[in-house]
Amino acid sequence: MSLADFxxxxxxxxxxxxxxxxxxxxxxxxxxxxxxxxxxxPTLATDAHANxxxxxxxxAAQNDAMKRLGKFEFIRCRDLSPLDRQMFVEKHLISPDLxxxxxxxxxxxxxxxxxSIMVNEEDHLRIQCILPGxxxxxxxNVASQVDDALEQTLTYAYHDQYGYLTACPxxxxxxxxxxxxxxxxxxxxxxxxxxxxxxxxxxxxAVRGIYGEGSxxxxxxxxxxxxxxLGESEEEIIANLxxxxxxxxxxxxxxRKLLMERNRIQLEDRVSRSFxxxxxxxxxxxxxxxxxxxxxxxxxxLGIIQGVSAGILKELMVLxxxxxxxxxxxxxxxxxxxxxxxxxxxxxxxxxxxxxxHG
Amino acid sequence: xxxxxxxxxxxxVHVTKIINGVQTAxxxxxxxAKEQGDVFPNPFLMGSxxxxxxxxxxxxxxxxSSGFTPVTTQAQQRCGTCGMTYNQFxxxxxxxxxxxxxxxxxxxxxxxxxxQNGLRHTGKVPGSAGERQQLARRLxxxxxxxxxxxxxxxxxxxxxxxxxxxxxEQGAQ
Numbered sequence: 231m232s233l234a235d236f237x238x239x240x241x242x243x244x245x246x247x248x249x250x251x252x253x254x255x256x257x258x259x260x261x262x263x264x265x266x267x268x269x270x271x272p273t274l275a276t277d278a279h280a281n282x283x284x285x286x287x288x289x290a291a292q293n294d295a296m297k298r299l300g301k302f303e304f305i306r307c308r309d310l311s312p313l314d315r316q317m318f319v320e321k322h323l324i325s326p327d328l329x330x331x332x333x334x335x336x337x338x339x340x341x342x343x344x345x346s347i348m349v350n351e352e353d354h355l356r357i358q359c360i361l362p363g364x365x366x367x368x369x370x371n372v373a374s375q376v377d378d379a380l381e382q383t384l385t386y387a388y389h390d391q392y393g394y395l396t397a398c399p400x401x402x403x404x405x406x407x408x409x410x411x412x413x414x415x416x417x418x419x420x421x422x423x424x425x426x427x428x429x430x431x432x433x434x435x436a437v438r439g440i441y442g443e444g445s446x447x448x449x450x451x452x453x454x455x456x457x458x459x460l461g462e463s464e465e466e467i468i469a470n471l472x473x474x475x476x477x478x479x480x481x482x483x484x485x486r487k488l489l490m491e492r493n494r495i496q497l498e499d500r501v502s503r504s505f506x507x508x509x510x511x512x513x514x515x516x517x518x519x520x521x522x523x524x525x526x527x528x529x530x531x532l533g534i535i536q537g538v539s540a541g542i543l544k545e546l547m548v549l550x551x552x553x554x555x556x557x558x559x560x561x562x563x564x565x566x567x568x569x570x571x572x573x574x575x576x577x578x579x580x581x582x583x584x585x586x587x588h589g
Numbered sequence: 590x591x592x593x594x595x596x597x598x599x600x601x602v603h604v605t606k607i608i609n610g611v612q613t614a615x616x617x618x619x620x621x622a623k624e625q626g627d628v629f630p631n632p633f634l635m636g637s638x639x640x641x642x643x644x645x646x647x648x649x650x651x652x653x654s655s656g657f658t659p660v661t662t663q664a665q666q667r668c669g670t671c672g673m674t675y676n677q678f679x680x681x682x683x684x685x686x687x688x689x690x691x692x693x694x695x696x697x698x699x700x701x702x703x704x705q706n707g708l709r710h711t712g713k714v715p716g717s718a719g720e721r722q723q724l725a726r727r728l729x730x731x732x733x734x735x736x737x738x739x740x741x742x743x744x745x746x747x748x749x750x751x752x753x754x755x756x757x758e759q760g761a762q
């Protein structure tokens with residue numbers, strides 16, 4: 231398969247398309263945790279329970295209300311190879327935990343990959359909507375519509391006082407986790423990032439690396455999300471997150487402006503070196519890839535690097551992950567081989583015209 | 590200062606935890622602190638990657654630890670539906686089934702107060718839970734906004750909200 235075809239087939243809508251404020255906010259994501267009434271949570275579920283839940287969800291995913299919302303496919307984890315499951319994780323469509331649930335797990339995926347529903351992860355259902363740019367409200371609306379549609383045929387575990395019941399009390403109530411993935415190189419370079427992250431965690435929000443809970447932050451990418459799910463409505467939660475995100479964006483823009491005014495030549499040198507390394511290196515590990523891509527993306531945003539699409543960061547940060555690489559080269563690769571192939575893929579991609587890939 | 594636990598030796602270990610802005614301090618002697626070592630779980634030593642559930646179960650264990658609040662009998666409480674005990678919940682940080690929430694509500698509420706913003710859901714309601722509840726939630730939300738508008742002296746907005754509340758209340762009767 232040619233690289234252009236692979237890119238076309240692999241990138242989801244959130245990677246391909248642009249969105250509001252996407253010089254800083256790469257994606258907006260909303261996920262809703264839901265459980266079915268009358269079943270134990272997945273932690274205690276027997277094979278029979280898990281199978282019954284999967285069957286009920288499979289049927290619900292085909293109901294008329296769901297048909298009106300798009301084309302959904304129900305896929306059991308055991309019908310996917312470990313490599314394909316890992317690729318779904320790398321594309322942010324499922325969690326690493328679900329990828330482990332070979333026996334009980336399933337995914338309901340909309341064809342544009344904007345909506346994915348995880349079945350039998352920590353909760354029976356995790357409805358996710360992921361959109362490019364800062365579009366939290368829209369992501370919530372879409373997730374909520376899917377929630378309504380599923381409810382036409384499913385009965386949720388709901389408590390008049392506590393709201394939607396979830397396996398872990400950290401999700402009870404609305405069951406909502408709204409998050410934005412932010413690219414903050416300006417704040418990292420000017421040294422404001424730690425202070426900011428501390429401030430964010432003090433207002434009840436969480437900051438994580440790009441692959442969620444426990445993952446490290448590479449390439450100046452951070453996920454900011456709500457922690458509280460009970461006692462505030464979904465709208466309040468989103469408004470609160472939005473206002474913090476707006477403030478972070480403002481600070482990031484100021485930092486970038488400051489860098490351009492005071493350290494222009496150092497900045498130009500830095501992003502251009504990173505571009506040179508990406509364009510010519512023969513070995514690249516994942517961490518360096520993200521760091522160099524972050525520099526290049528900053529260079530594109532500030533007009534220092536021209537002729538490269540700004541989408542390159544989102545696209546390559548997924549395509550250079552281990553499972554995607556192995557899928558493209560169609561064989562198992564040792565970490566050392568991956569570094570060589572990763573460098574090759576990046577070089578080839580940077581030499582391609584964007585119209586070849588995105589038409 | 591004497592150790593809070595043995596009231597014999599001087600307190601040399603001071604632990605302050607801040608959860609959602611609520612500060613709690615413990616003052617222990619070294620011997621008691623060592624004995625209570627599992628009471629102050631260091632999330633970074635509990636096996637990485639850092640896992641919120643582990644931290645949560647650490648919190649729960651602290652609450653049920655006999656050193657501070659003798660509640661061992663309650664820890665044996667069982668959910669009538671799935672059979673999970675409160676002890677098991679504190680180990681894994683997850684409930685067994687939806688009915689656990691009612692079975693353990695007395696123990697759960699102090700926890701929810703710390704990790705959440707109150708004890709009452711104010712958001713979306715499933716269609717099946719009835720339009721009445723949806724309406725009640727909407728009214729509650731509007732009343733809150735009304736209070737806010739009045740507090741901020743936005744009287745025009747307050748008047749609008751008042752009218753909307755009246756209309757909804759009349760519709761409900």
